[in-house]
Amino acid sequence: MEIKKGIGVSPGVVISTAVVLDAENLVVPKRQIAPADVDAEAQRFSAMLAKTLEDRTHLRDDVAARQGDQIAGIFDFHLGILRDKSLIDQILAEIRVRHSTAEYAVSTVMHKYADVFTKMSDRYMSERGKDVHDVERELLRRLIGQNRPDLLHLTSEVVLIAHDMLPSQTAALDRTHVRGFATDAGGRTSHTAIVARAMGIPAVVGLADITAEVNGGDMVILDGNHGVVIINPDEQTITEYRESERRRLKVESDLAALQGLPAQTLDGYLISLQANIEFPEEVDDAIHRGAEGIGLYRTEFLFLAKEREPSEEEHYGAYSDALLRLKKRPLVIRTVDLGADKYTQGRAANPERNPFLGNRSIRMCLHDIPMFKRQLRAIMRASVLGDVRIMFPLISTLMELRQAKMVLNDVMEELEDEGISFNRDIPVGMMIEVPSAAIMATQFAKEVNFFSIGTNDLVQYTLAVDRTNERVAGLFCPGHPAVLELVRDVIRKGTRGNVGVSMCGEMAGEPLYTLLLLGLGLTTFSMNSPDIPEVKRIIRSTTMEHARAVARRVMSFDSERQVMHYLRDETRKIDPEAF
């Protein structure tokens, strides 16, 4: 039995058999064929290529049927590689001219091809190197005659072990059979983690070398609540975990009873709990779990499955789909927040030394007005279909906000000229996720209708901790007194300036911080849907008076350790089942 500690990014415990991805680095020795066999070898390759193309096309259609076209589009890139004429010609030349085996030709040519992507400093393009490797391994397995664990045709429950998972791969997982996953890389607020939570798949990331420690077929316990993976556990450990899982399921069914009840404190203060989504289809689950609306729609995920920017119609289709499902409940559409760890498209592939401090988010939109306008037009057209609000991400200066609003005004004028109806009074808000915006909240409050505090980035930029880097994940803490001071001030300044203040960073969904945020005066919390019932239970177990007293005490501490210990104790006092 071996215990590995990582970062629990999506709660839940799974005891199951492991399937290891990325562990099989197929070694292809350099071998030559006789000149007389060259034609047969080229034919062997071509036949295998055709079969792979056929199977990947089926895979794409399969995923489209299960998860929708948006996710299935990820496989279009794979199909593009398999159809790339110049790549195929190079492999055939390697066979015909150098008399290499088909395996060796595929391996050398595709390695070079993948390297071109991997070396790009743009994160999106560099990630595409993994897709090339994926296709390469598929071809090699077929040529060598190995079968891979087929993730789409699993028949029993498994825990997936991988070096890293793209958010897109996570979104395409077969939820019925993949019960959880563990990875070497990753951090708490990486988008993979966010997608895992949204899908309710337990996950532990940042385990450093889990792919080297686990063999396919090993029994593992994956504990997403505590960030632990136990490899080949002994009987006693399995029994203990089964017991704690039984208790957890009981708590979950108790939480289900809360779904129809309001998020109201014992002394009658009503709080609005909303959900964060990446895809319109998530709206149904969000409502089911008690969300009163969508406080953050991360629209950059519209770019997820495509090799190109979505068209105005594709934007519009997604927004109207979400609105239809919401039936008049509010929808806060955040304009695209691309760059840094999120998907940047090929066209934005200029190397940046510090992408988190670079041309990301609103900055990228203001550098590409036609793209920005296409999205704004779609949002404005959708604004007559329901309660739509618009939100700009990563605002760091007043000028940026004013520019974004000017582009929005241009779009409104254009639509008016075209006789297209829209809601001229659409509420316009901004994310507060950069310290400069938090510090200047009073000035910003004069120019927007609402704030939403994005703690994932606010913590990252306040504490200088890369939110995706597992090596510094221990330093990423929303309970740091400096972060808390900013959060308190934003709520205060926003409230005084008469703008609504909500929070949509992960902190809003962490039960540990519920009492504190309530006491600081936060009235709208937006979180991943699975977190709603537990946050609601805490709200319903306290009075506002008590929460305010807790907040006052917390704000007197000078270390995050004190903050967290105190909050843990106070929360357990009112809700012994918490955490």
Ligand code: PEP
């Ligand atoms: C945040 O930064 O807290 C946030 C909600 O935005 P994202 O996680 O999409 O960057």
Ligand code: MG
């Ligand atoms: Mg952010």
